[in-house]
Amino acid sequence: MGGYGGYVWGSYIVTALLIAAEIIWVIQRRKVLLKRLARMSRLTKG
Amino acid sequence: MALAGINWFKYSSPASFYPLAGKMMPWFAGLATVLTVVGLYMSFFVAPTDYKQGEAYRIMFIHVPAAWMSMFIYVVMAVYAALGLIFNTRLSAMMASSLAPTGAMFTFLALWTGALWGKPMWGTWWVWDARLTSELILLFLYIGFMSLEAAIDDPRRATRASGLLAIVGVVNVPIIYFSVQWWNTLHQGASISLDKAPSMATIMLVTMLVMTLAFWMYTIAIVLYRVRCEILERERHSEWVTELMEERK
Amino acid sequence: MLFIVGGVVGIGIAAGLILNAFNSNMVFFFSPTQVVDKEAPQGRNFRLGGLVTVGSVKREDDGLTVHFTVTDNLNTIPVVYSGILPDLFREGEGVVAQGRLDEDGIFRAEEVLAKHDETYMPPEVAEALEKAKEAGGNPAPQNMPAGNGGSI
Numbered sequence: 001m002g003g004y005g006g007y008v009w010g011s012y013i014v015t016a017l018l019i020a021a022e023i024i025w026v027i028q029r030r031k032v033l034l035k036r037l038a039r040m041s042r043l044t045k046g
Numbered sequence: 047m048a049l050a051g052i053n054w055f056k057y058s059s060p061a062s063f064y065p066l067a068g069k070m071m072p073w074f075a076g077l078a079t080v081l082t083v084v085g086l087y088m089s090f091f092v093a094p095t096d097y098k099q100g101e102a103y104r105i106m107f108i109h110v111p112a113a114w115m116s117m118f119i120y121v122v123m124a125v126y127a128a129l130g131l132i133f134n135t136r137l138s139a140m141m142a143s144s145l146a147p148t149g150a151m152f153t154f155l156a157l158w159t160g161a162l163w164g165k166p167m168w169g170t171w172w173v174w175d176a177r178l179t180s181e182l183i184l185l186f187l188y189i190g191f192m193s194l195e196a197a198i199d200d201p202r203r204a205t206r207a208s209g210l211l212a213i214v215g216v217v218n219v220p221i222i223y224f225s226v227q228w229w230n231t232l233h234q235g236a237s238i239s240l241d242k243a244p245s246m247a248t249i250m251l252v253t254m255l256v257m258t259l260a261f262w263m264y265t266i267a268i269v270l271y272r273v274r275c276e277i278l279e280r281e282r283h284s285e286w287v288t289e290l291m292e293e294r295k
Numbered sequence: 296m297l298f299i300v301g302g303v304v305g306i307g308i309a310a311g312l313i314l315n316a317f318n319s320n321m322v323f324f325f326s327p328t329q330v331v332d333k334e335a336p337q338g339r340n341f342r343l344g345g346l347v348t349v350g351s352v353k354r355e356d357d358g359l360t361v362h363f364t365v366t367d368n369l370n371t372i373p374v375v376y377s378g379i380l381p382d383l384f385r386e387g388e389g390v391v392a393q394g395r396l397d398e399d400g401i402f403r404a405e406e407v408l409a410k411h412d413e414t415y416m417p418p419e420v421a422e423a424l425e426k427a428k429e430a431g432g433n434p435a436p437q438n439m440p441a442g443n444g445g446s447i
Contacts, residue, residue: 002095004102007166011105011159012086015112018151019264026272033275034294037282041291097421098383098411106415169381169408175323183312190308230323230344232391237413247416 060137060277061286067270067277074267081260088253096250105163106250111258113156115265116184117219119149123191124216127209137273139205140280142212143195144272148265150188156181168232176225177233180218187215201280324391327370335396343372343402344391344410352386365390365402372396376404383409 001008089107096103123145130138160178161171172178191208198204226235237251238244244251281287324344325335335341345365352363360377363386374392384390389410394403416424 001104002101004100004166007102007162008104011108011162014158015108015155018155022148022151022268026268026275030271030275033278037278037287037291038294040282041288044288094417094419096415097418099415102382103415167381167383167409167411169379169384170406173323173408186308186312232323232408232410234411234413237415245412245414247420250415 058135058137060140060281061284063137064274064277067274071267071270071274074263074270078260078263078267081256081263085253085257085260088249088256093250093253094247099167102163102166105159107253107257109156109159109163110254111261112152112159113181114258115261116149116153116156116181117222118262119145119152119265120184120187120212120219121216123149124212127212130205131209131213136280137277139209140273140276141269142209144269144276145265146188146192146195147272148268150185150192152261152265153181153185153188157185173232175231175233176229177222177231180222180225183218184215184222187211187218191215326367327365327372328367330372330396330402331370338395340393340395340405342391342393343374343404344389345372347384347386347388347390349386365392372402373400374402374404374407376407378405378407380407381409383411385409 085107089104093104093107095101123142126138126142126145129135130142157178160181164173165171191212194211195204195208198207225231226233237246246254278287324342327343327345329335330343335343343365345367348364348366348371352361354361360375361380362373362375364371364373366372374394376392376394384407389412391408391410392402392404393406393408396402
């Protein structure tokens with residue numbers, strides 16, 4: 001990378017990490033939400 | 047998020063948009079994956095070294111698409127917020143909330159990659175010129191939108207307050223875009239604009255556009271996924287969600 | 296009521312930041328002509344922007360101190376700087392220096408930043424353009440971006 005490796009990789013790797021984190025975050029959010037809604041639906045059914 | 051030929055009126059209700067979003071999401075996710083692979087390959091193996099900046103200019107393939115998306119997402123978010131305030135449609139507010147975190151992420155990435163590009167080329171991580179300052183304000187606007195929404199307990203009021211902020215903040219977007227023309231800045235002018243030919247080799251331009259499309263498709267996919275959570279959360283007491291939960295058992 | 300207050304406070308902070316930041320940074324740098332016309336601040340630090348005059352860069356024996364001149368093709372200001380120069384600092388390229396003018400009209404820079412343009416191309420293309428220019432063909436891309444307040 002002609003001496004600029006740290007800067008170039010620093011850009012690409014942080015971007016990849018942030019995107020991965022966002023994907024994990026929304027999947028986690030949906031999982032937790034569905035569990036809560038399932039519990040709610042069980043409770044209302046009695 | 048334009049899809050021609052769909053009756054938007056019908057799909058403006060959360061109950062009918064929820065399954066539609068679920069059907070569309072994998073397509074956009076697939077497109078985003080393919081475009082990212084192609085874009086990354088082009089960024090490192092196809093695009094040539096720059097005559098002046100050497101390899102450091104490859105940061106551009108992340109920096110420019112991220113900066114474009116940061117502005118574009120904000121405008122879309124503000125339009126949804128405005129629709130929500132004017133027509134009182136619940137789905138618009140949910141779309142606005144779903145767009146904000148991704149917009150904030152791209153704004154942060156534009157600033158982060160800009161700093162990493164500025165240090166070796168300009169000789170500084172950061173300067174308070176009009177372009178950099180207005181992009182930083184965009185990040186504050188996203189953060190302000192999300193915290194305002196989270197800070198107010200009553201959902202209707204939260205939506206109205208954050209929506210108002212989103213709409214007013216839209217004035218910042220043209221300021222970012224034209225800052226390099228209106229004021230003298232350390233940041234260079236636009237390589238691509240409507241009134242002149244791009245001052246960039248074609249292969250570099252194509253690489254940048256592929257990366258932009260990849261980010262765009264990613265945004266649509268993740269926002270559709272998130273808006274489904276948003277819909278379930280806000281409509282959890284409605285009949286259709288209860289029925290949906292029954293079916294899932 | 297709370298949401299109105301919250302909204303107004305948020306907008307107020309954002310607007311305040313914008314105005315404050317732009318007030319001091321709308322003019323990020325002054326051109327040599329502006330300095331000659333005494334439009335630049337007197338007796339305090341400011342930024343000088345322009346092109347490094349071709350053939351003007353001279354290094355002192357200590358290896359740190361550099362003399363060069365900054366031009367906008369109308370006026371030229373001599374600059375002295377001690378320190379590390381950015382990679383893109385080159386003759387004929389854009390530069391923004393922070394510092395102040397001394398009594399002799401020499402700009403004593405504390406920081407020198409390179410300002411590059413929005414042109415990107417492979418070296419072979421740049422070479423070909425250079426050759427074409429020498430042969431009197433199409434002009435090569437300009438070194439400084441147009442539409443930069445017209446100051447350089």
